Amino acid sequence: MGSVAVDRSSPKEDEPGTGREVARSASVIGIAVLASRVLGLVREQVFAAFFGAGYVFDAFVTAFRIPNLLRDLFAEGALSAAFVKVFSQTLERDGRRRASELASRLVLVLLLLVGAIVLAGILFAPWIVKAIAPGFEPDQQQLAVDLARLMLPFLLLVSLAAVAMGVLNSSDRFFVPALAGAFFNLGSLLVGLAAAYLFEPEYITEAAQAAWSGRPIPEDLHRAASAIFGMALGVLAGGALQVLMQTPSLWRSGFRFRPDLPDLKLKDPGLREIFRLMGPAVIGTAAVQINVFVNNNFASRLEHGAVSWLNYSFRFMQFPIGVFGVAIATATLPAIARAMARHDEVDFKRTLVSSLRLALFLTVPSAVGLIALRRPIVALIYERGSFHAGDTVQTAGALAFFAGGLVGYALIKILAPAFYAVDDSKTPARISLLSILFNLGLCALLVGPFGHRGLALSTALVATLNALFLFLLLRSRVGALGERELLSALARILLASAVLWPACRLGLHLLQDVLPGTGAGPRSVHVFGSILLGGGAFLLAAKLLRLKELDRLAALLRRRPRS
Secondary structure, rough: OOOOOOOOOOOOOOOOOHHHHHHHHHHHHHHHHHHHHHHHHHHHHHHHHHHOHHHHHHHHHHHHHHHHHHHHHHHHOOOHHHHHHHHHHHHHHHOOHHHHHHHHHHHHHHHHHHHHHHHHHOOHHHHHHHOOOOOOOOOOOOOHHHHHHOOOOHHHHHHHHHHHHHHHHHHHHOHHHHHHHHHHHHHHHHHHHHHHHOOOOHHHHHHHHHHOOOOOOOHHHHHHHHHHHHHHHHHHHHHHHHHHHHHHHHHHOOOOOOHHHHHOOOOHHHHHHHHHHHHHHHOOOOOHHHHHHHHHHOOOOOOOOOHHHOOOHHHHHHHHHHHHHHHHHHHHHHHHHHHOOOOOOOHHHHHHHHHHHHHHHHHHHHHHHHHHHHHHHHHHHHHHOOOHHHHHHHHHHHHHHHOOOOHHHHHHHHHHHHHHOOOOOOOHHHHHHHHHHHHHHHHHHHHHHHHHHHHHHHHHHHHHHHHHHHHHHHHHOOOOOOHHHHHHHHHHHHHHHHHHHHHHHHHHHHHHHHHHOOOHHHHHHHHHHHHHHHHHHHHHHHHHHOHHHHHHHHHOOOOOOOO
């Protein structure tokens, strides 16, 4: 980037400018991601009702870990962060035509490179599954291998979707790419259920009737194992839909993808910069996924259902991480990348601090609410069909520990890409390597006394430490990052969240007394009534404590989303 003088002054987060624009963009992304997360939760509800938590779904979760881990490493994590940074700067300096050429060449490279990775994954699937789940029985391992081989091409589809997302985000078009996840969940759910019905019509019919009536379904491993291959086909359909639904917006934005083999220039400086950043970024952006990979290894040695309980509980984390952390990070990265392309460190820091404050304001009360209402939330969403009351207890126990790391998860999404914007992809990689090693030690230490809950606790602790180290090292690189403002805001947010906890618990007990019952209706009233009461108490406390994020959020929905 060249040598530039760094302004060491602390940014004033109240100043108008890019920080406010990022907040508006983040709200647009948040709405789209919320739709995606709702559909994702519906998809998990279907899995819980039809397959429960145990032998078959443990194998599916493990099989999907392989393309999902690679997705975070090569597609939505490292590739997205590196590409947005380089593409945004190319667009700023060299114009739309040169940026479009760069994107086209990257598409062709991905078709060749990721295609080779998919083929290698299919070939070595038995060894990969054994490394992820050494505690599985032989038949269960083979089921996971077959499912993994079927789902691995999803990686190629999601890599192409990540490039399309990067192009649109760099053009300040956030809504459609953020909505791509919703189309994945919709496609995978509809196609998956249709295919599962074709494979095992009687099983799917019986499971649907059991889920609707609220009664449990008898366990039938053979038919369940056959039906779940339909859900694996749904994963591929959802990945294809992610690519297709972004194509019209790409066309309207003026970009044309013309990957031509003779035109492929591996010496293209933009391509070389993307892959240079991706090298360490492969580790730097994937700490959480790698730690989940490690957790799967330990959980496979525990009782049947442990892998599923961790997966179901972490799904609740995807709501605030996606709606808040990912949304804010997605809107922040193009803005700070352009600021550094202009050598404007003041705007860079002001934007970043504003994003961190907004993330704290949204994720701290979310974590408190999840812990306070963990059991009724899990029961409402999952407890029907093949998912029993015992599964609710085990899933809620893991959720309580996962939620403790929610703030760390969200801040990592913002802080790690900030290093790429200042042309430093090695620091997040080093921190993530240390966090992975730390997680290994904590898992070994905590799994004995706490079982699968200890694995969730380890992941939460590691995410929190990861975020703290990233912040401190970024501060040492660029100077003050408004620490006083951040600490002051955090203290007031914690005070407001302390009011949220008793409000949620009080609301829950009152509503359970007024409307007893364990059906979907009473449980919905218990959960949503408690959330409304707790959320209202938090917002009132935040207003009294003069948290400025309230005023910002009040103005966000006035802006019309750009597609």
